[in-house]
Structure formats: structure tokens, C-alpha cells
Amino acid sequence: MSPNPWWQDRVVYQIYPRSFCDSDGDGIGDLRGITSKLDHLQALGVGVVWLSPIYRSPNDDNGYDISDYREIMPEFGTMADFDEMLAAMHARGLRLVMDLVVNHSSDEHPWFQAARTSRDHPLHDHYIWREPGPDGAPPTNWEAAFNGSAWEWNEPTGEYYLHMFSRKQPDLNWENPALRQEIWALMRFWLDKGVDGFRMDVINMISKPWRADGSLPDAPVVREGFLQPAFAMVCNGPRLGEFLQEMRREVLDHHDTLTVGEAPLATIAQGIELTHARGGALDMLFQFEHMDLDSVGGHVNGKWALKPLDLRDLKQTMNRWQQALHGQGWNSLYLSNHDQPRPVSRFGDDGRWRVESAKMLATWLHLHQGTPYVYQGEELGMGNVAFDDIHDYRDIETLNHHRVATTERGQDPAEVMASIHAKGRDNARTPMPWSAGPKAGFTTGEPWLRLHPDHDSVNAQRARADPDSVFHHYRRLIELRRQHPIIVHGRFDLVLAEHPLIYAWTRTLGDERWLVACNFSGDTPVFECPAELAGREARLVIGNLRAGAGERVDDLQALVLRPWEAVVLRLLD
Structure with missing residues (x-):
């Protein structure tokens, strides 16, 4: 890479x-x-x-x-x-x-159609087969993701085949x-x-x-x-x-x-x-x-x-x-x-x-x-x-x-x-x-x-x-991503880890640092500004409820997030 x-x-x-x-x-x-x-x-x-x-x-x-x-x-x-x-x-x-x-x-793939005909067929080993257990039971107790046993009986060979999903989706044998x-x-x-x-x-x-x-x-x-x-x-x-x-x-x-x-x-x-x-x-x-x-x-x-x-x-x-x-x-x-x-x-x-x-x-x-x-x-x-x-x-x-x-x-x-x-x-x-x-x-x-x-x-x-x-x-x-390397390459650091409504973090690349704060509720919580960010000024990069980029936020400690609001702020020196 x-x-x-x-x-x-x-x-x-x-x-x-x-x-x-x-x-x-x-x-x-x-x-x-x-x-x-x-x-x-x-x-x-x-x-x-x-x-x-x-x-x-x-x-x-x-x-x-x-x-x-x-x-x-x-x-x-x-x-x-x-x-x-x-x-x-x-x-x-x-x-x-x-x-x-x-x-x-699919069980209708030519590989499987041939594989299920005989244990001796060259394509038989493309799939996963096992003998029945005691009294003809499936080889394991596995249940498929779409309900029912993960094993399906195949009469021509007297075996079960494995399917992790539908019975019409037999698993391929990557060991082969x-x-x-x-x-x-x-x-x-x-x-x-x-x-x-x-x-x-x-x-x-x-x-x-x-x-x-x-x-x-x-x-x-x-x-x-x-x-x-x-x-x-x-x-x-x-x-x-x-x-x-x-x-x-x-x-x-x-x-x-x-x-x-x-x-x-x-x-x-x-x-x-x-x-x-x-x-x-x-x-x-x-x-x-x-x-x-x-x-x-x-x-x-x-x-x-x-x-x-x-x-x-x-x-x-x-x-x-x-x-x-x-x-x-x-x-x-x-x-x-x-x-x-x-x-x-x-x-x-x-x-x-x-x-x-x-x-x-x-x-x-x-x-x-x-x-x-x-x-x-x-x-x-x-x-x-x-x-x-x-x-x-x-x-x-x-x-x-x-x-x-x-x-x-x-x-x-x-x-x-x-x-x-x-x-x-x-x-x-x-x-x-x-x-x-x-x-x-x-x-x-x-x-x-x-x-x-x-x-x-x-x-x-x-x-x-x-x-x-x-x-x-x-x-x-999407346009911001192409314009700002910090979105692609910047380090992620979580803030307010225990806040029940606000999900916030910073992104850092070199001397540039952004703060993102998202309100996951219909309430209006106050952003409880961490000490490391207190006193920092910021400018809006993008927000879902605020008018446009460049809006100045002078006091992060007074930032109130409206219902379901998200703000992305560039922190100033």
C-alpha cells in the first residue's frame, strides 16, 4: 500500500x-x-x-x-x-x-450441482461435507444465520453440506x-x-x-x-x-x-x-x-x-x-x-x-x-x-x-x-x-x-x-474532505467521554486542531468544556444549524447545542 x-x-x-x-x-x-x-x-x-x-x-x-x-x-x-x-x-x-x-x-452454481452428485466428482471438494452424526443427526449443533440448522442433507452422497446462511447458499471449501x-x-x-x-x-x-x-x-x-x-x-x-x-x-x-x-x-x-x-x-x-x-x-x-x-x-x-x-x-x-x-x-x-x-x-x-x-x-x-x-x-x-x-x-x-x-x-x-x-x-x-x-x-x-x-x-x-487533510489524516481524541448526550472529539494534524461536537438528543445541553480547551477561541468550519463557515465562537464554555446540532470548529491559537 x-x-x-x-x-x-x-x-x-x-x-x-x-x-x-x-x-x-x-x-x-x-x-x-x-x-x-x-x-x-x-x-x-x-x-x-x-x-x-x-x-x-x-x-x-x-x-x-x-x-x-x-x-x-x-x-x-x-x-x-x-x-x-x-x-x-x-x-x-x-x-x-x-x-x-x-x-x-448458490446451490444452483454449476460447481455445486456437480459436487453434490458424487463423492468422487472432481468438484466435490469445492464445498464442505460431513458424515451424519448418531441417528443421522447433523454433524454439529450449529444454527444458520437465517434460522434452522447450518447443515443440509444431500441424498446422492449421503452427507450433510454446510451453509452458514440459507440452505441455498452452501459454504465454499477454502482449504481446497x-x-x-x-x-x-x-x-x-x-x-x-x-x-x-x-x-x-x-x-x-x-x-x-x-x-x-x-x-x-x-x-x-x-x-x-x-x-x-x-x-x-x-x-x-x-x-x-x-x-x-x-x-x-x-x-x-x-x-x-x-x-x-x-x-x-x-x-x-x-x-x-x-x-x-x-x-x-x-x-x-x-x-x-x-x-x-x-x-x-x-x-x-x-x-x-x-x-x-x-x-x-x-x-x-x-x-x-x-x-x-x-x-x-x-x-x-x-x-x-x-x-x-x-x-x-x-x-x-x-x-x-x-x-x-x-x-x-x-x-x-x-x-x-x-x-x-x-x-x-x-x-x-x-x-x-x-x-x-x-x-x-x-x-x-x-x-x-x-x-x-x-x-x-x-x-x-x-x-x-x-x-x-x-x-x-x-x-x-x-x-x-x-x-x-x-x-x-x-x-x-x-x-x-x-x-x-x-x-x-x-x-x-x-x-x-x-x-x-x-x-x-x-x-x-464530502467537499470538505477533499479540501482539508486534517479530516483524512488527523489524530482523533475523544472528549467528554461520560456525557450522556454530547459526543465530542478533536482532530489534530501538525499545528491545526479542530473540535467536533454532536448533540444526540432533542434537548439543549451545554458543552462542558474540558480544561485543556477552556479559553480557546474558534471559528465554525461547518454546522448543521449555523449559517456559515467563519462564524466566531469566543467562549467554548458557553456553547449550548440545540436539538440534534453538530458543529465543527477550527480552534484558534
């Missing part, structure tokens, strides 16, 4: 193709739809697009179950459409990062060198087409914790009725670093790429090891610590067991990663993506203070050290949806959770729906609202998923026309 890679001062924008823009009226977003809206991204100022999977897929998990890694899903278009889209991105100075989903494939060569080849295929990098889906699950006899351990019981989640058993396995270093030698070292690995349960030590500027296999990770803070028991109970966020927990988690990776690795910064609910509903106030809290959260995100990721619609301040009928949802995780929770565990259906309204993945997947017109300008047909009910007022056309919108606040933050 070079000392200052091209991507460090860029902001990444994630597109979920199915929900971005439909060009042909079938109700499903597509590649030509993306191409038609690139001016929106150029106006926002982002430098990189991360595209969720567009490969051929049966769509059991909306494209994260891939049946052909070198073909485009027909409902998204053709390879010619892809080439046109990529050329249009590059012409606008946008780089493209593709989703690399190689922990598992021939499988790894197939993966290196498909990566080269896309890089040779001009792609600029990869976001690697659950990449830290690829090394399984094999015992010496080839078996896998059972998940421990963490408390009555609850097992350690199966994915926790396979994250950060013993050969993860080895496999990723081989990927770097074989593929990535020969291209100038951006790589980000999705890494549930990654530790800070692993974050440094995998992203270190000298010797790290990846450029950055998506870690999940801050995403588990509003669930009871974090990953043990799963995301559906809700609790309010304690801001002090968020400070502690972010501070640990900011301090540890400074000069040692690189952080990715995100509050939302295709798997997470909308941040303005989750961490802000999507009612009276929707605009203000959306801008505050944007400021909070972009002023940490690392690469910010903006998920489509986040720049509009889109909120969650609350469909009354479970049949209006499309996400496999949501539907399986509702079925298991209500029919097998006897939970109150109203409570189950409340958790889905708060944490369901379809919150992020409602179609992008481009205008207040029919079907929100997303399609001329029937959308594959219901539109957000507020699309008449929250849409891109209206946001871009309003200079005080959430969109333009994001645009200004």
Missing part, C-alpha cells in the same frame, strides 16, 4: 441495484437505471461506487447467492450494459468496487487449493474489465475451525435456550490471514485497488493485522461492534432483541478503533448499508427533527478518521418503514425470523413486528425516491418492494433543489 492511497480522501457510495432505478418498467432496478443517475452521484461528490451483487442468481438472498460469477443477472441487464455503466462512471471520475461473495455460492484458484481467476476477470476493487462479503468466515480429525466443534450453550451463534464459530479462523495474503500475492498486488472486508466479530488486533499499511492483506474492514450496541446481548441474542443505545457505549467503541488504527491500519465508517436499518430512525429522530438529526449523523460520520460510506437514500435522510403486513416484506432473514418467532417460539406477533420495523433489512431496501411523481420516479411499473410512504416529500429532486437539504449537507461534508 502506498503512503497515501488514492481512496483515502474519497467517499464511497453504496448502490443496491434492485432498489436504485428501473429503466425498463419491470419494477426492478437495473444497470441502465444506475447509468441514468450517475449525475446524482457526481453532484454529491462521492469518488467510489460500491455495487451490491449483480451476478446471475436465483435470488434466494437477493443476489448474495451467486450461480455464475461471470454473468449479469438478466433482470439487471447485460454485460454490454455493465460495460457502458463502468465507462460512464470512469468518465465522471468515479471508481467502481464490486461485491465479492466467495464464502458461499483448486477452489482458491477459481476465486483468483474470477477476481482477475472483473479487474481486467476495469473494476477498481472489491467489497468482500463475510470474508472472515472463509477459514473454518477444523480439529485435527477433520471435525468441527459444537457451539457452546451460552445460557438456557441459546447457543453461541454459528457464525461466531467460524469468524477469524486459523488460516484467514494465510488465505488473504495468498489473495494479495496472486491478484491484488497486480492491480491498484480498494479492498474492504466485511468482518463480523473482528477484533482490533485483527483489524490492525489485516489492514496495516505494511503487510496488511486488505485496505479496511467493516467491523460490527457499533452495530451491536442497541441489541440486548449483542450478537449472542441476535439483532432482534432491542434496547436503547447508550451514547457512552458508542463513544467507547469508536474511540477504541480510532485510537488503535491511527497510523497502524484504516477504519471504514458507516451507519447504514443494505443489511442495516436507516440511521435517522435508529440513532436520530425521524419525526420532528428528521432533517436536523440526519445532518448531525452525517457530520458525526464524516469527521471521524477513516473512509465514509454513504448508503443510497442516506443522503436524503430516508427513514425506516413500518409495513403492517409481514407479506409486504421480501427479505429472507425477516420472513424466517417472523415465522420462527411467532410459530415456533410463541412470541407476541406485535413484538416481533416491532423488532422488524426497527431492525429489518427491508428498511434499507425500499426503492430510491427520485421524485414526487408516480412510483417516485423509480419505475413506471409495480415496484418489487413497496415504496416508502413519505416519498412525496423525501426524494432526490426536492433535496437537490433545496440548498438547506440533507443532500447538500452531505455534499459540503
